[in-house]
Amino acid sequence: MNPTSPDPANAASDLVSRSRAVVWHPCTQMKDHEWLPLVPVAKAEGVWLETPDGKRILDAVSSWWTNIFGHRHPVIVEHVKRQLDTLDHVMLAGFTHEPVVSLSEKLVALTPKGLSRCCYSDNGSSAVEVALKMSHHYWRNTGKPEKTRFATLTNSYHGETLGALAVGDTGLYRDTYAPLLLTPITLPSPDCSLMQDGGRGPGESWEDYSRRRFSDARRILEAHAETLSAVIIEPLLQCAGGMRMYHAVWIKLLREACDELGIHLIADEIATGFGRTGHMFACDHANITPDFMCLSKGITGGTLPLAVTMTNERVYEAFYDDYATGKAFLHSHSYTGNPLACAAALGTLAVFDECNWMAIVRGLGQLMWTQTAALRSHPHVAEVRQQGMVLAVELAASPHQRKPYPAGERRGLRAYQHALDKGVLLRPLGNTLYLMPPYVITPAEIGRLCEVLTEAVDVATRT
Numbered sequence: 001m002n003p004t005s006p007d008p009a010n011a012a013s014d015l016v017s018r019s020r021a022v023v024w025h026p027c028t029q030m031k032d033h034e035w036l037p038l039v040p041v042a043k044a045e046g047v048w049l050e051t052p053d054g055k056r057i058l059d060a061v062s063s064w065w066t067n068i069f070g071h072r073h074p075v076i077v078e079h080v081k082r083q084l085d086t087l088d089h090v091m092l093a094g095f096t097h098e099p100v101v102s103l104s105e106k107l108v109a110l111t112p113k114g115l116s117r118c119c120y121s122d123n124g125s126s127a128v129e130v131a132l133k134m135s136h137h138y139w140r141n142t143g144k145p146e147k148t149r150f151a152t153l154t155n156s157y158h159g160e161t162l163g164a165l166a167v168g169d170t171g172l173y174r175d176t177y178a179p180l181l182l183t184p185i186t187l188p189s190p191d192c193s194l195m196q197d198g199g200r201g202p203g204e205s206w207e208d209y210s211r212r213r214f215s216d217a218r219r220i221l222e223a224h225a226e227t228l229s230a231v232i233i234e235p236l237l238q239c240a241g242g243m244r245m246y247h248a249v250w251i252k253l254l255r256e257a258c259d260e261l262g263i264h265l266i267a268d269e270i271a272t273g274f275g276r277t278g279h280m281f282a283c284d285h286a287n288i289t290p291d292f293m294c295l296s297k298g299i300t301g302g303t304l305p306l307a308v309t310m311t312n313e314r315v316y317e318a319f320y321d322d323y324a325t326g327k328a329f330l331h332s333h334s335y336t337g338n339p340l341a342c343a344a345a346l347g348t349l350a351v352f353d354e355c356n357w358m359a360i361v362r363g364l365g366q367l368m369w370t371q372t373a374a375l376r377s378h379p380h381v382a383e384v385r386q387q388g389m390v391l392a393v394e395l396a397a398s399p400h401q402r403k404p405y406p407a408g409e410r411r412g413l414r415a416y417q418h419a420l421d422k423g424v425l426l427r428p429l430g431n432t433l434y435l436m437p438p439y440v441i442t443p444a445e446i447g448r449l450c451e452v453l454t455e456a457v458d459v460a461t462r463t
């Protein structure tokens with residue numbers, strides 16, 4: 001690279017080739033980048049990303065669902081800057097600090113009643129690992145060491161580390177590593193999508209279908225109750241599995257069954273937490289408290305990595321004993337409770353306090369719904385579904401026969417390329433195109449987003 005080069009287009013293409021030379025990009029077949037250009041980003045503000053040569057891209061997926069209040073929100077930036085002037089980092093074992101204490105107090109107040117303890121890590125997968133280990137360890141500490149198994153939903157996603165991957169059911173990510181993974185018990189997802197095999201009929205309500213679907217799950221839970229440590233779910237919305245959605249009544253029924261059968265309920269709210277579904281947490285739709293709640297992604301407004309696993313006093317007490325009993329939870333990460341990340345999270349919660357964001361999220365969600373009306377009669381759209389500020393469009397070769405497009409046709413990728421060309425970042429999940437923008441997006445920008453989405457559907461479904 002020539003650092004004196006005055007040409008920003010050159011600088012951008014230099015950056016791309018330097019990246020291809022040394023960076024192994026996540027979730028990517030690197031060979032694709034022989035023909036699919038990497039996108040260099042120089043700066044970002046609000047809902048917009050900007051390339052080194054000045055091209056602006058509307059971030060319709062909130063940078064992998066993290067960026068709820070837009071990039072570089074001034075309140076969050078201010079919190080991080082101020083923190084950097086006083087304390088960068090200190091280990092959390094044996095030490096504590098104001099940001100982690102304040103944040104924990106606020107999270108306890110904000111999350112469903114009964115969640116009273118915060119155990120920190122630095123990414124969603126690790127928060128899931130903590131929940132799985134803590135659940136089994138609880139049963140071990142309370143005289144039920146035989147409870148070693150976990151139940152999960154079909155099509156679920158809980159992260160990429162071996163434990164989190166094991167309790168997921170997204171074949172694309174899991175199958176390769178299956179020989180390395182513990183085997184979960186799989187419950188049929190209450191996914192209300194019309195494309196689900198043997199799923200909801202066109203006349204059946206989400207609630208009726210979710211109830212009907214629960215009876216199968218209940219039978220499996222009963223059969224395995226003795227050895228089951230916990231059930232892990234993504235409440236209301238299975239994101240990575242293709243933005244599949246279900247009714248809150250299923251969560252309520254699961255909570256009742258778990259109580260009755262002595263099984264923990266782990267709510268993975270890493271993607272749904274912090275308002276995405278139109279309530280602060282997806283569990284709030286069902287008015288339940290899980291035994292463990294995993295949070296990450298939106299917690300710092302997409303600024304810094306941070307995750308937390310929350311649990312209740314009953315679980316906490318089962319570990320609280322003399323050192324010699326060996327009951328302590330000996331899990332840690334080097335950056336546990338990092339003060340800068342906690343400050344970013346406090347900044348994010350301060351933004352939440354500024355106004356009624358849930359009303360805004362619901363209003364903008366409604367706008368996304370009305371602006372995509374045309375797609376609902378498109379011959380290759382099987383379904384448009386929505387939950388809060390997540391709108392998903394599922395493409396199908398033949399919606400009436402529930403026949404999906406073969407994955408190998410990579411139709412979502414065509415949509416991605418078209419949208420990028422028009423200055424919009426969509427990143428489809430297979431045949432599912434979705435919008436999951438930051439809550440600070442304007443109605444005019446939603447209009448633009450829906451326009452480009454509609455074009456992208458046409459482009460992707462052309463033969």
Ligand SMILES: *Cc1c(COP(=O)(O)O)cnc(C)c1O
Pocket residue numbers: 123124125126128157158159160234239240268269270271296297
């Ligand atoms: C993203 C995600 C994870 C994993 O979080 P990472 O920070 O990527 O490890 C786990 N569960 C759900 C529901 C997610 O959306």
